[in-house]
Amino acid sequence: MNLHEYQARELLARYGIPVPRGEVAETPEQALAIAQRLAGGGPVMVKAQVHAGGRGKAGGVKRAKDAAEAARHAATILGMTIKGLTVRKVLVVPAADIATESYAGIVVDRESRRPALMISAAGGVDIEEVAARTPERIHRLAVDPRYGLLPHQALTLGFQLYGELAQARAAAGILEKLYAAFYGVGASLAEINPLATTPDGQVVALDAKIVIDDNELDRRPDIAALRDATAEAPSEARAREAGLTFIKLDGAVGCCVNGAGLAMATMDLVKYYGGEPANFLDIGGSSNPQKVVNALRIITADPNVTAILFNIFGGITRCDDVANGIVEATRQLSLKVPLVIRLTGTNEAEAVQILTAAGFSALTDMDEAVKRAVAAAKARAA
Amino acid sequence: MSIFIDQHTRLLVQGITGRDGSFHTRQMIAYGTNVVAGVTPGKGGQRFDGATPIYHTVADAARETNPNTAVIYVPAAGAASAIFEAADAGISLIVCITEGIPVLDITKVLPYLHERGARLIGPNCPGLISPGKSKVGIIPGNICKPGRIGVVSRSGTLTYEIIHQLSSRGYGQSTCVGIGGDPLIGTSFTECLGAFEADPETQAVVMIGEIGGTDEQQAGEFVRRAMTKPVIGFIAGQTAPPGRRMGHAGAIISGSSGTAAEKMAALQRAGISVMKRPADVVELLEQRL
Numbered sequence: 001m002n003l004h005e006y007q008a009r010e011l012l013a014r015y016g017i018p019v020p021r022g023e024v025a026e027t028p029e030q031a032l033a034i035a036q037r038l039a040g041g042g043p044v045m046v047k048a049q050v051h052a053g054g055r056g057k058a059g060g061v062k063r064a065k066d067a068a069e070a071a072r073h074a075a076t077i078l079g080m081t082i083k084g085l086t087v088r089k090v091l092v093v094p095a096a097d098i099a100t101e102s103y104a105g106i107v108v109d110r111e112s113r114r115p116a117l118m119i120s121a122a123g124g125v126d127i128e129e130v131a132a133r134t135p136e137r138i139h140r141l142a143v144d145p146r147y148g149l150l151p152h153q154a155l156t157l158g159f160q161l162y163g164e165l166a167q168a169r170a171a172a173g174i175l176e177k178l179y180a181a182f183y184g185v186g187a188s189l190a191e192i193n194p195l196a197t198t199p200d201g202q203v204v205a206l207d208a209k210i211v212i213d214d215n216e217l218d219r220r221p222d223i224a225a226l227r228d229a230t231a232e233a234p235s236e237a238r239a240r241e242a243g244l245t246f247i248k249l250d251g252a253v254g255c256c257v258n259g260a261g262l263a264m265a266t267m268d269l270v271k272y273y274g275g276e277p278a279n280f281l282d283i284g285g286s287s288n289p290q291k292v293v294n295a296l297r298i299i300t301a302d303p304n305v306t307a308i309l310f311n312i313f314g315g316i317t318r319c320d321d322v323a324n325g326i327v328e329a330t331r332q333l334s335l336k337v338p339l340v341i342r343l344t345g346t347n348e349a350e351a352v353q354i355l356t357a358a359g360f361s362a363l364t365d366m367d368e369a370v371k372r373a374v375a376a377a378k379a380r381a382a
Numbered sequence: 383m384s385i386f387i388d389q390h391t392r393l394l395v396q397g398i399t400g401r402d403g404s405f406h407t408r409q410m411i412a413y414g415t416n417v418v419a420g421v422t423p424g425k426g427g428q429r430f431d432g433a434t435p436i437y438h439t440v441a442d443a444a445r446e447t448n449p450n451t452a453v454i455y456v457p458a459a460g461a462a463s464a465i466f467e468a469a470d471a472g473i474s475l476i477v478c479i480t481e482g483i484p485v486l487d488i489t490k491v492l493p494y495l496h497e498r499g500a501r502l503i504g505p506n507c508p509g510l511i512s513p514g515k516s517k518v519g520i521i522p523g524n525i526c527k528p529g530r531i532g533v534v535s536r537s538g539t540l541t542y543e544i545i546h547q548l549s550s551r552g553y554g555q556s557t558c559v560g561i562g563g564d565p566l567i568g569t570s571f572t573e574c575l576g577a578f579e580a581d582p583e584t585q586a587v588v589m590i591g592e593i594g595g596t597d598e599q600q601a602g603e604f605v606r607r608a609m610t611k612p613v614i615g616f617i618a619g620q621t622a623p624p625g626r627r628m629g630h631a632g633a634i635i636s637g638s639s640g641t642a643a644e645k646m647a648a649l650q651r652a653g654i655s656v657m658k659r660p661a662d663v664v665e666l667l668e669q670r671l
Binding site for chain 2: 108111144214218245247249257258259262267268269270277280313316366367
């Protein structure tokens with residue numbers, strides 16, 4: 001789950017990391033009031049709060065010389081669309097005078113199987129670009145989770161960023177707190193970019209990004225409550241509530257599959273046979289007919305879909321349960337696009353019988369089913 | 383032979399009385415797996431289906447029944463704790479089926495197991511099966527048949543699809559291992575490939591990877607350097623968009639190294655025959671055998 005910048009800043013501040021105070025506005029009037037209150041009429045930054053990278057390039061981050069200009073910037077940015085997502089909130093924060101910009105981040109490193117701290121004195125820009133072009137400018141440390149980030153390790157990293165002791169110590173303190181926050185909130189990514197120094201030598205976190213591991217949400221209701229459902233695509237929010245994993249794509253063949261790997265392989269096969277998948281959808285291991293109903297409802301809500309493909313490999317999932325779900329779903333929803341069904345594995349014969357009785361035909365070969373779905377989608381679109 | 387499990391496997395089931403645990407325990411017993419005990423705190427002293435003894439703790443079960451393998455069907459909230467408990471009781475192979483365990487829990491589990499010399503398979507995996515000998519986990523026994531092909535995969539149903547292709551065209555399996563779809567897992571492709579290389583019964587290996595991470599590239603490097611047996615590969619997720627998690631927590635393209643195209647190229651460079659679609663598996667295998 002992605003957090004907004006303002007939420008990430010608040011969490012880091014709670015762990016003792018110095019973060020300049022900002023507030024969120026949903027209207028230009030609120031932005032004006034916040035700018036006056038926090039900056040006394042001085043310059044502020046107005047920043048779009050949206051789950052997309054490249055906000056600055058898209059015009060979603062602007063500097064205002066005074067409160068009136070902050071209100072005008074807020075009016076421009078609110079309602080703007082960045083990478084398909086509408087901006088509903090802006091963060092208003094006093095503009096800091098910046099001497100240097102660095103980067104600090106933590107991710108779980110799959111190779112070392114440990115949390116890895118990454119720092120770079122080249123912050124403030126796209127860190128992936130720095131990593132790709134000048135990897136030597138990024139320092140990494142895989143932390144042993146049994147002992148955590150040790151003080152001397154943090155200080156060594158601090159000196160990689162700053163030559164001066166007070167600043168190196170300040171950075172080390174921030175890294176230790178960032179590590180504590182990483183485990184404390186259940187993050188899969190926590191980063192400060194830029195980690196800035198001010199002309200008077202303070203080290204502060206000017207921008208923050210935190211991604212929470214979805215598997216942490218059940219045991220952290222306070223973090224789960226930070227979810228902003230308005231910042232997600234509506235179809236994906238509905239699927240999440242229905243217990244399905246759904247990702248919308250741009251093609252015409254709606255896909256409904258059990259298992260994530262098979263779902264990806266099915267999408268790939270649609271492409272292989274000249275079609276484009278409309279979505280990724282994993283109905284999971286359960287055979288609950290209601291899940292099939294919900295899945296079909298979400299797929300058919302996409303106007304681009306001109307054919308729907310079911311691909312079910314019955315292992316634990318029983319094919320006859322899925323067949324009953326399909327029959328039930330088509331009773332509840334009036335389907336306007338052709339349905340191609342492939343079922344194989346546990347209780348396949350019963351499933352074919354159920355579907356045939358309801359007027360559907362069922363295939364057992366994956367390639368044959370995908371070919372037919374692609375052809376059906378093209379015939380409809382033509 | 384086979385890898386990791388065989389007719390000598392003595393299995394302990396953690397979470398044996400739960401909905402999933404009880405269903406799959408019956409399937410495993412029906413397949414012929416030697417299930418020696420189960421654990422459900424609070425149900426110690428009872429018997430599962432009137433036969434298999436149940437204990438409150440893994441330590442009790444281990445002392446009384448001497449299992450060498452544990453399989454975990456405990457819900458996500460308690461699954462990491464169940465892995466620690468199995469390792470603490472000296473069990474050397476721990477298979478965790480449970481999906482949804484926080485990754486940060488696994489960062490603490492892995493060094494704990496390493497210190498005790500235990501191997502974890504999973505989490506979020508279908509387990510493994512050595513056809514005709516033993517089944518630990520949830521892979522349907524009826525699609526497998528005994529033979530000489532090793533199968534290792536990050537996925538569940540996609541693995542069944544490929545096993546089905548193999549079995550229906552006469553290629554049985556030595557062992558099929560599902561290593562799990564999470565970003566951090568106990569046993570990598572490379573470790574499984576090494577075990578298959580050392581297993582005299584295995585003649586060739588099919589590895590089924592997906593987008594995200596670099597485990598497949600490392601496996602390719604291992605194949606190039608150290609494997610004599612033919613390897614056939616598949617990578618799922620060629621149509622996956624970057625930055626979106628495709629169901630599995632580990633299936634996410636970040637940067638360029640996690641894409642399907644990059645992985646397929648790396649496997650090809652290592653001399654692995656790469657399938658374009660699951661139905662190609664037998665044809666490629668026959669070219670290499």
